[in-house]
Amino acid sequence: xxxxxxxxxxxxxxxxxxxxxxxxxxxxxxxxxxxxxxxxxxxxxxxxxxxxxxxxxxxxxxxxxxxxxxxxxxxxxxxxxxxxxxxxxxxxxxxxxxxxxxxxxxxxxxxxxxxxxxxxxxxxxxxxxxxxxxxxxxxxxxxxxxxxxxxxxxxxxxxxxxxxxxxxxxxxxxxxxxxxxxxxxxxxxxxxxxxxxxxxxxxxxxxxxxxxxxxxxxxxxxxxxxxxxxxxxxxxxxxxxxxxxxxxxxxxxxxxxxxxxxxxxxxxxxxxxxxxxxxxxxxxxxxxxxxxx
Amino acid sequence: xxxxxxxxxxxxxxxxxxxxxxxxxxxxxxxxxxxxxxxxxxxxxxxxxxxxxxxxxxxxxxxxxxxxxxxxxxxxxxxxxxxxxxxxxxxxxxxxxxxxxxxxxxxxxxxxxxxxxxxxxxxxxxxxxxxxxxxxxxxxxxxxxxxxxxxxxxxxxxxxxxxxxxxxxxxxxxxxxxxxxxxxxxxxxxxxxxxxxxxxxxxxxxxxxxxxxxxxxxxxxxxxxxxxxxxxxxxxxxxxxxxxxxxxxxxxxxxxxxx
Numbered sequence: 001x002x003x004x005x006x007x008x009x010x011x012x013x014x015x016x017x018x019x020x021x022x023x024x025x026x027x028x029x030x031x032x033x034x035x036x037x038x039x040x041x042x043x044x045x046x047x048x049x050x051x052x053x054x055x056x057x058x059x060x061x062x063x064x065x066x067x068x069x070x071x072x073x074x075x076x077x078x079x080x081x082x083x084x085x086x087x088x089x090x091x092x093x094x095x096x097x098x099x100x101x102x103x104x105x106x107x108x109x110x111x112x113x114x115x116x117x118x119x120x121x122x123x124x125x126x127x128x129x130x131x132x133x134x135x136x137x138x139x140x141x142x143x144x145x146x147x148x149x150x151x152x153x154x155x156x157x158x159x160x161x162x163x164x165x166x167x168x169x170x171x172x173x174x175x176x177x178x179x180x181x182x183x184x185x186x187x188x189x190x191x192x193x194x195x196x197x198x199x200x201x202x203x204x205x206x207x208x209x210x211x212x213x214x215x216x217x218x219x220x221x222x223x224x225x226x227x228x229x230x231x232x233x234x235x236x237x238x239x240x241x242x243x244x245x246x247x248x249x250x251x252x253x254x255x256x257x258x259x260x261x262x263x264x265x266x267x268x269x270x271x272x273x274x275x276x277x278x279x280x281x282x283x284x285x286x287x288x289x290x291x292x293x
Numbered sequence: 294x295x296x297x298x299x300x301x302x303x304x305x306x307x308x309x310x311x312x313x314x315x316x317x318x319x320x321x322x323x324x325x326x327x328x329x330x331x332x333x334x335x336x337x338x339x340x341x342x343x344x345x346x347x348x349x350x351x352x353x354x355x356x357x358x359x360x361x362x363x364x365x366x367x368x369x370x371x372x373x374x375x376x377x378x379x380x381x382x383x384x385x386x387x388x389x390x391x392x393x394x395x396x397x398x399x400x401x402x403x404x405x406x407x408x409x410x411x412x413x414x415x416x417x418x419x420x421x422x423x424x425x426x427x428x429x430x431x432x433x434x435x436x437x438x439x440x441x442x443x444x445x446x447x448x449x450x451x452x453x454x455x456x457x458x459x460x461x462x463x464x465x466x467x468x469x470x471x472x473x474x475x476x477x478x479x480x481x482x483x484x485x486x487x488x489x490x491x492x493x494x495x496x497x498x499x500x501x502x503x504x505x506x507x508x509x510x511x512x513x514x515x516x517x518x519x520x521x522x523x524x525x526x527x528x529x530x531x532x533x534x535x536x537x538x539x540x541x542x543x544x545x546x547x548x549x550x551x552x
Contacts, residue, residue: 058447061447061451062451063447063450063451088451088452089451090447090448090451091448092444092447092448094442094444096442096444096445096448098445098463098466098467100466100469100541109449109462110452112458112462113449113452113453113454113458113462114452114453115453165448166448169452175451
């Protein structure tokens, strides 16, 4: 009940407050990170590799617990409840389709698992689910491929199917970890348009981790730049280009300027971390030599 | 080139090779005047097979049933144990060295123990064949489960999948090719276990028949027993092989697509 009352206040859907994550080996992946994401935003997380971008996704997904700080999704502490209350879709660079199932069955897989669908999966509703899967496949340009097996499809097609699988249970939150990273440039650009169309149709909240700055500028409504490990958000830029964005618009000067600015910011972050590392090393040596750092 | 034709030709060639083998055996025995006590002619073995069939048949059934019983028990035990070990990284790391240790014990050595516990006869034979066929199943199932992609597991866990859901929808189907590959090995081994135990400590079964026949210098009968074992072994292998290609066709098609 209390949850409903707090829901009246306009609170962000996802709230990370002063979150730190330290892995078992002592590596600090995230350092007091704050991030607020509103319902329906398309966030791109960019930054040097190993800066904790994927860690943020895992925190929001509840696959990982924060060492310090709080992760609140939809007004609820993540990880406090054993089972997932929010509907979340997840897609990775590796499409991980199950080779023994048809593409359609792969796409329908979440319905076998997520409540409340799973109780209907074996009953009459299966036909309805099948139609839903077909409709999604058609939306991403895979009409007529439902009966094919994963090995009969190209990498780009598999990634489209993987997006369908992430969306079939109509999640509020879509988490994408470099989903287009393994594709060639042309296929990747095609998939940007597919992704944009999917987002504009249903307006889920999307959190996209990417190394491709053009991709972030093309898709996102907000870009968060992260520093090197331990990661923090060092820049938070809204992207106001008109939608639908097209390849043509991605060659406009303001688009280029944004990508350029992002590129420079990340170069800076990398340089900073190099000096930091060097001073850390110096401190370690000082400790070893018996001096107080 | 027509692949079905070439396959037909291959089968035909294997058949001729088999016939040729027996033909050379027969001719060599006749030409070199080999004593029947050393190596009987195939024609003699066939005669013995036909004449003694009424006596041999119950023993054949005994051996077959013992093998199948041991095999099924072994597969079920192996499957459960494999699922247990493969379900977590920790269990896998702890149990794997133990498993290797146990599997390297020569299985003949356990027959006397089973005889002490259960007396001679069918029970130790079933147990021997079970024990011997457990290991390939455990190892393969555990490996198959342990090799599930972590990303896929994340995708499902986010959906609220329980460990059981992941096992049922991903782990076990992924393990099927490993399981069926191990069944082919396990059935052959189960057979070895049965005959072994029958030879050492039983009054029934082909192994026992061969033991007695060799004591009586009835070498033709020993070879007849061997022949029956060969036919049974090939048949069981063929059945599990057929089952494998039926159940896990997707792995084979996959390799074709990759080529």
